Amino acid sequence: MKELIPSIAGWIPAIILPLASLMQLVKILRERNVQGISVISWFLFGLANIGLYIFTEKYYAIQSLLGLLGTALVNFTIAILVLKMRKTENEKD
Numbered sequence: 001m002k003e004l005i006p007s008i009a010g011w012i013p014a015i016i017l018p019l020a021s022l023m024q025l026v027k028i029l030r031e032r033n034v035q036g037i038s039v040i041s042w043f044l045f046g047l048a049n050i051g052l053y054i055f056t057e058k059y060y061a062i063q064s065l066l067g068l069l070g071t072a073l074v075n076f077t078i079a080i081l082v083l084k085m086r087k088t089e090n091e092k093d
Contacts, residue, residue, distance in 0.1 A: 014067035017049070021074035025081070034082045034089075042082070046075035 024042075028034060049072035058064040 010061070010063035010067075014063035017067045017071040018074055021045075021071050021078065025074055025078050028078065028081060028085075032085070034085045037078070037082050039079045039082050042075050042079040046072040046079065049075065 024037075028037070049068045053059075053064055053068035053072070056064055056068070
């Protein structure tokens with residue numbers, strides 16, 4: 001029981017963090033609107049997730065890989081997508 005609770009607790013962020021970020025990515029792709037989305041915030045979220053991954057030292061735990069590195073990848077994808085979409089919008093004007 002002592003090992004079960006931390007194991008289950010590790011799956012909560014491994015599921016919620018990438019899912020929450022994916023929801024933002026899907027919203028951007030569906031609406032084709034990046035107004036009000038902070039590139040700096042999403043980039044910093046990505047950096048924070050990488051820092052936490054290194055800090056936890058659980059390099060091969062699937063929960064760390066999904067929850068931290070997976071989320072960082074989605075965070076950086078959002079930041080890059082927002083930059084590209086803003087550039088495209090500015091070129092149209």
